[in-house]
Amino acid sequence: MIEITIFGRGGKGTRLASEILAEALFRALGDKEYSLQCFPFFGSERIGQPVEGFVRSDSKPIRLKCQIKQADYFIVLGADLLKTRDLKDNLKPSGCLIVNSRKTSQDLSRLYPGYRVVAFNASAIARYHNLNRLNTIMLGAFAKMTNLFSLADLIEIIQEKIPAYKKENIEATKEAYELAQPLKEA
Numbered sequence: 001m002i003e004i005t006i007f008g009r010g011g012k013g014t015r016l017a018s019e020i021l022a023e024a025l026f027r028a029l030g031d032k033e034y035s036l037q038c039f040p041f042f043g044s045e046r047i048g049q050p051v052e053g054f055v056r057s058d059s060k061p062i063r064l065k066c067q068i069k070q071a072d073y074f075i076v077l078g079a080d081l082l083k084t085r086d087l088k089d090n091l092k093p094s095g096c097l098i099v100n101s102r103k104t105s106q107d108l109s110r111l112y113p114g115y116r117v118v119a120f121n122a123s124a125i126a127r128y129h130n131l132n133r134l135n136t137i138m139l140g141a142f143a144k145m146t147n148l149f150s151l152a153d154l155i156e157i158i159q160e161k162i163p164a165y166k167k168e169n170i171e172a173t174k175e176a177y178e179l180a181q182p183l184k185e186a
Helices: 014-029 079-084 105-111 122-128 135-146 151-161 166-179
Strands: 002-009 035-041 050-058 071-076 091-100 116-120
Touching: 002 014, 002 079, 002 135, 014 035, 014 050, 014 135, 014 151, 071 079, 071 135, 079 091, 091 135, 105 116, 116 135, 122 135, 122 166, 135 151, 135 166, 151 166
Parallel strands: 002 071, 071 091, 091 116
Antiparallel strands: 002 050, 035 050
16 A cells, blocks of 8 residues: 655645646546545644645555554655654655655655655756745655656646646646656665
8 A cells, every 4th residue: 555645734725736637647547346445534724734644545445534643654744844744754764755845855864764755946947937835846746756656647727627737737737747866775
């Protein structure tokens, strides 16, 4: 089973990111018999508060009906959110952390030994493309790091699901895909 957590702030596209991610996985799996789950978790005060989106994929039926406790992939839309979580509790050993940060992957990998860490400045990409949400940008990096689905599938889904700023989101997603670089070692 692959378990993915997306961690962001309310109103910044976390829920939509999990839906786009689930759709991309569904398309990548094609006619294979896979089960998918996608659901958000947030409190009553959503705007600006921590929000999580969860996605599960498995070749067997998924019987779990709970939040993901330890993800294989943990996507963080803002480095400030890392202060609110202990990764040992939220990411499997040798899991992959993809984070929007001004710090480099090498800098963050020293702070989180034992994990594969990918860091890049998604906020700068968003500003350049006049976007106020990072969801598609982070998914572009996720596509590159995992090879679970293609960039072409992701772009097609963005065209279908993003109501405004389609061109900007697509260009920003492509840029993130090109910038994200896998580390050889954690």
